[in-house]
Amino acid sequence: xxxxxxxxxxxxxxxxxxxxxxxxxxxxxxxxxxxxxxxxxxxxxxxxxxxxxxxxxxxxxxxxxxxxxxxxxxxxxxxxxxxxxxxxxxxxxxxxxxxxxxxxxxxxxxxxxxxxxxxxxxxxxxxxxxxxxxxxxxxxxxxxxxxxxxxxxxxxxxxxxxxxxxxxxxxxxxxxxxxxxxxxxxxxxxxxxxxxxxxxxx
Numbered sequence: 001x002x003x004x005x006x007x008x009x010x011x012x013x014x015x016x017x018x019x020x021x022x023x024x025x026x027x028x029x030x031x032x033x034x035x036x037x038x039x040x041x042x043x044x045x046x047x048x049x050x051x052x053x054x055x056x057x058x059x060x061x062x063x064x065x066x067x068x069x070x071x072x073x074x075x076x077x078x079x080x081x082x083x084x085x086x087x088x089x090x091x092x093x094x095x096x097x098x099x100x101x102x103x104x105x106x107x108x109x110x111x112x113x114x115x116x117x118x119x120x121x122x123x124x125x126x127x128x129x130x131x132x133x134x135x136x137x138x139x140x141x142x143x144x145x146x147x148x149x150x151x152x153x154x155x156x157x158x159x160x161x162x163x164x165x166x167x168x169x170x171x172x173x174x175x176x177x178x179x180x181x182x183x184x185x186x187x188x189x190x191x192x193x194x195x196x197x198x199x200x201x202x
Contacts (some may be wrong), residue, residue, distance in 0.1 A: 013090035034077030041070040058149040074144035089187035132156035
């Protein structure tokens with residue numbers, strides 16, 4: 001059964017960009033709720049309890065119909081948030097380097113070109129959901145707590161939570177301000193490492 005992962009930094013480590021209050025509520029309340037609900041659902045399917053969350057949400061057709069929606073929503077929430085915490089760092093911001101930087105420049109014309117496209121998708125996404133940088137450096141959005149794993153079995157390189165609970169206490173309805181601030185805490189070494197691992201396996 002799943003447990004809440006520890007953060008690699010204190011709740012107040014992201015400074016003025018994402019407040020301690022938001023981080024603590026987001027981690028201990030929202031993420032914990034996803035875990036509690038997917039665990040409760042899996043009590044009805046003991047044969048699935050030893051499977052990794054990645055395996056569960058990328059093979060939803062194998063999940064019994066009566067709990068499939070719960071596993072999709074809350075299992076997806078657990079997976080997405082477990083990644084999200086790693087995509088941020090108190091030492092974040094700046095620009096990526098190496099092959100990732102080269103790839104983004106080739107695809108989007110410049111680093112700023114990538115930022116503009118990603119940010120526009122984040123601001124314009126209707127309702128709640130996520131924006132993802134995919135292994136091929138394309139950008140996709142998913143509604144609710146859906147994950148790229150559910151559609152193409154690809155683990156994203158980077159993801160941004162644009163649910164209101166991720167920013168409302170800090171930025172009220174101004175999602176664009178939140179998105180702009182988030183770039184200051186993006187953990188580019190983590191993203192670069194994920195991209196390099198893909199290239200190594202090719």
